Amino acid sequence: MCVTSSGRVNSGSLNRGPRDAARNRAALISAAREVFATQGFAAPLSLIARTAGVGQGSLYRHFPTRESLALAVFDENIVELQDLAADPDSTLDDLFRLLVDQITTSIVFVEVIKPVSFGDSRLNSAGARLTDLLEGRLDEARRTGKIRESVTAEDVILAIAMFAAIMERTAESSRKEVAHSAWNLLVQGLAGPAAAG
The missing domain is CATH 1.10.357.10 (Tetracycline Repressor, domain 2)
Structure with a gap:
């Protein structure tokens, strides 16, 4: 979670960092299951990353394809x-x-x-x-x-x-x-x- 200079919480992508790699991976798998089910197998991977609350870089580190x-x-x-x-x-x-x-x-x-x-x-x-x-x-x-x-x-x-x-x-x-x-x-x-x- 990111807090802006005005004190507001930014609810965008949550990059949980390398120590939370296992949690990121689990979140990506869960998001992929949900997104593929509703959007089809050709759904944008960026949507899966957003749904999981992680950046695209994290997605590709875990799942390059x-x-x-x-x-x-x-x-x-x-x-x-x-x-x-x-x-x-x-x-x-x-x-x-x-x-x-x-x-x-x-x-x-x-x-x-x-x-x-x-x-x-x-x-x-x-x-x-x-x-x-x-x-x-x-x-x-x-x-x-x-x-x-x-x-x-x-x-x-x-x-x-x-x-x-x-x-x-x-x-x-x-x-x-x-x-x-x-x-x-x-x-x-x-x-x-x-x-x-």
């Missing part, structure tokens, strides 16, 4: 999914519900799981983490007929990417309603005959 910022936001999503997957009582349905919620509220998730995403190997690697996470739950789902035996983790990722593309083009005010309908249709397509009937 838009893609590196996207990866940081995506990583938080993956950690949340990993925590859920680590719970022995969680199911594939639980993971799907969390994924749908993340995609509905996070445009970055949409960008990272696109089948072709920037040609950036780091983003491809991030998508692979999600594939590995899902694979751990698919065996049980196949055995119980929740998912057809032929369905692979890559198939599920493709279905999620299709769902994400719908969300990307849906107005924020309608996303939850559209998400419910679109995801139900995709799950029916993945389900075994008994589950679909």
Whole structure:
């Protein structure tokens, strides 16, 4: 916070300094999640810096590219999914519900799981983490007929990417309603005959 010579508080960019680097980084990730969700993935990075209350220099020190910022936001999503997957009582349905919620509220998730995403190997690697996470739950789902035996983790990722593309083009005010309908249709397509009937 900056105080002017007249004693007024300047509420502009708050550069918290190097000792607060971790707090700056967290603020930037939170701001990116919010701005990308409302303005789209092409939103100005300067807006993210302003929303976080830091200068653009601080943004670029932490995240030199838009893609590196996207990866940081995506990583938080993956950690949340990993925590859920680590719970022995969680199911594939639980993971799907969390994924749908993340995609509905996070445009970055949409960008990272696109089948072709920037040609950036780091983003491809991030998508692979999600594939590995899902694979751990698919065996049980196949055995119980929740998912057809032929369905692979890559198939599920493709279905999620299709769902994400719908969300990307849906107005924020309608996303939850559209998400419910679109995801139900995709799950029916993945389900075994008994589950679909």
